[in-house]
Amino acid sequence: MKRIFLFLVTNMAVMLVLSLSMNLLGVGRYLTASGIDPVQLLIFSGMIGFIGAFISLLTSKWIAKKSTGAHVINPDAPANARERWLLDTVHQLADRAGIGRPEVAIYEGAPNAFATGAFRNDALVAVSTGLLQGMTEEEVSAVLGHEVSHIANGDMVTLTLVQGVVNTFVIFLSRLVGYFIDRVVLKNERDVGIGYYASVLVCEIIFGVLASIIVAWFSRRREFRADAGSAYLLGARDPMIHALARLGGMTPGDLPKSFQASGIASGAVQALFASHPPIEARIQALRDLKQQ
DSSP, X not given: OXXXXXXXXHHHHHHHHHHHHHHHHTTTOOEETTEEOHHHHHHHHHHHHHHHHHHHHHTHHHHHHHHXXXXXXXXXXXXXXXXXXXXXXXXXXXXXXXXXXXXXXXXXXXXXXXXXXXXXXXXXXXXXXXXXXXXXXXXXXXXXXXXXXXXXXXXXXXXXXXXXXXXXXXXXXXXXXXXXXXXXXXXXXXXXXXXXXXXXXXXXXXHHHHHHHHHHHHHHHHHHHHHHHHHHHHTOSHHHHHHHHHHHTSXXXXXXXXXXXXXXXXXXXXXXXXXXXXXXXXXXXXXHHHHO
């Protein structure tokens, strides 16, 4: 409930700020007496789509900590041997990947892990207690290598750009369709009526679902690369193969929706909408890499 509340409040705040800004700048005035101004609508859609995506990216670390209740390890004074080992392992992997040392956190929950943050040199790697308790140190190291690879590959920024593009088209097309339905289908000849707003809402939901398939496809491609990155950082593929095999027998912990794409395991969802490929496919890809 806490993470859902934070997610909704963040999005409401972003939309409020963007709407007020667009109105003050006059950018949102794409409805004219003669109809929709497509240039103004495209500018409006792009501003909302990209600014919203980047605000979410810039606040991702803060939201991740709040929504999972993660405890960030103090790099100067780890509380125990487990925290010291976890911190040292992530820092060593980050050094090998050539990125700044990320913050390291632990959160209570079923087996999972994720990486987030707007910048390669100022990111966050978080691991659940369930993962630490259910895996060997070698397997945990492989998972950490996977998350560090996400950071090194700039995956959070890449997905933000993809999300910004699809957001832009969702907003743009929804308003075009809404205007068409209001004027042509419902024969409304005065400004825009309830038909426009209702159509826009329905279209945003439908187009948003279709757009999520595109984002999920990019996310799945990215997972194979992060798996290979873990093998490269550890100098062996078996640890990641073993970690994935063990995850296959675990129940992956739920992540806040904003961070599912950066997690190590995905939930049981339909293939088109899954942010992660099947574990069997990921293991096979690593084995094929080994043969090469």
